[in-house]
Amino acid sequence: MRNIKSLNVLQADHLYTALVQAGLSVFRDDDEIERGKNLKCELDKAIEGSQIAIIVFSKGYASSKWCLDELAMILAWENTSLHKAFPVFYDVEPSEVKKQSGSFADAFSRYEEQLINAGSDTETGKELMKKFIHKIVSVTEHKLNRRVLSVPQYPVRMDSQVQNIHHWLQDGSSNANLLVIYGMGGIGKTTIAKIAYNLNFHRFDSSSFVANVNQLISEQPNYILELQNQVLSNVLKGEKGRPYNVDQGSIKIHQAICSKRVLVVLDDVDKLDQCDALLGTRVFYPGCKIIITTRNKGLLRALPAHKEHEVQILDDDESLELFSWHAFRQDHPLDGYEEQSKRFVRCCNGLPLALQVLGSSLRLKVKSIDIWEDELSKL
Structure with missing residues (x-):
């Protein structure tokens, strides 16, 4: 937590105490690094070893080049790992950070000048600043309003299971838009898909997680239309377009998925016609990512080009x-x-x-x- 001294001492202690009482191991960079040690090196180690970073944006935050450098370190780690960053806005509006207004306007201008004076030409300095602000906006707009799917409280071995899927969702490639997670019932397919979804849905234009596909359709054969409506509502973000039948729903989903980068997860799919109904013709916009979980290994042979992830039992x-x-x-x-x-x-x-x-x-x-x-x- 950087710049926690921007809050008064009592407020900082309240925040620190609340986190500790919640059972979290908390590192404060203002008083937990021994004197004489390389501050940047020690902070980098602390950030790398943390699962969550809480960034406290206050009026004086952006005036400190050190704070901004550390923020860049946090966001760099978050972009290449399973680390999470959460912003807290104290006495500033999120829009001030996004639009670089108020106390952040002059501070960011000075930071850009420092980049240029450090040896970067004007265009490079501006480009660096543009990327830097984009990262901050990504955090403020998506982390605060995060839609989190519920996952088990004790996800043993899930980090290693999710890592490859996490990288695949970030690679931007359109060579393989489809990933199939397969394995026996109760082995953790849905949990893996949920964690991957939680980590990445904000990177896409829109997203949809459809749970228990086969169970719902088996219990209510006509429920496929409701599932289509769920996908369309999520992908189109509430825009009107409710289909009147399954065929019309498939066409509308095809049109929606072909027009933007979306992330769609279909959980517990058993038959190819379920995929056809919920994914249209399976022609995707570049950068779209589709995840299917299934117990039916035979489904793999029926699907077009895709990546596979087999979930193994625990040792x-x-x-x-x-x-x-x-x-x-x-x-x-x-x-x-x-x-x-x-x-x-x-x-x-x-x-x-x-x-x-x-x-x-x-x-x-x-x-x-x-x-x-x-x-x-x-x-």
């Missing part, structure tokens, strides 16, 4: 960690429950959903090892 250590989070609210078993925990884990065969359900069902029974033995005998 023994990962399984024990996930089970422990749900059973004990920590990443390892309580003393005295190690052997029973391992036996329960073996019953789940590395399936995340089974580990979550079983661990949660045992959480209130940790006061008696006999109860655990009884439950094991039932399994």
Whole structure:
């Protein structure tokens, strides 16, 4: 957190204390770097090792070249990793940052001059400033109004699972617009798709996440039209255009997806005709990205050129960690429950959903090892 001293000391302490009380490990750059150390190097390490950066924009923020340099470091890390940055506006309006008005106008002008005087020509300096402001606007407009899909509280091994998908969503390539995430039920396909969606939907002109496609259509055969309406409403951002039948819906979706960069996730697809109804003719605007999750491996052969991501079961250590989070609210078993925990884990065969359900069902029974033995005998 940079420039937290721009708030008065009491307010800064309130913010810091609230974060710590919420169970977060908080780094404050104004008093946690030892004297004599390379400040830039230490800050870079702190930023790299953090999952979240809170940027406090105040009236004096942009007057400090050091603050702006550090902001650039934060945003650079966020652009190349799974780090997240969240802005807080204290006594300034978000529009002042976006439009470079008020106290930010003169400060940004001086910053540009410093870039030029440092050896950049005028055009390069202006271009650097343009890119710099674009990053700030991206944070202010999309992070504050973020639409977050709910994900499990303990996503064990999800970072590594999501990383390649995260990079694919950012590459801008139109060589493979379609990604299929496949694997058995309960293995974590939907969770992976949600995390990837949360990290990237703001990079697109519009986006849509359609959950439980096969289940909804199986229970209500006519529900496909409602799902089409959901896609259209999301992609067109509420514009009128509700189709009257499935064929008309497919045409409208085709027209919408062909006209802008969109991110669409279809969760739990089982048949090709479900894809046809919800993606039109599957001809996409350059830069569009479509993610499909499915249990049906046979669907892969029916789809056009696409990338694939097979979700693997958890190994023994990962399984024990996930089970422990749900059973004990920590990443390892309580003393005295190690052997029973391992036996329960073996019953789940590395399936995340089974580990979550079983661990949660045992959480209130940790006061008696006999109860655990009884439950094991039932399994």
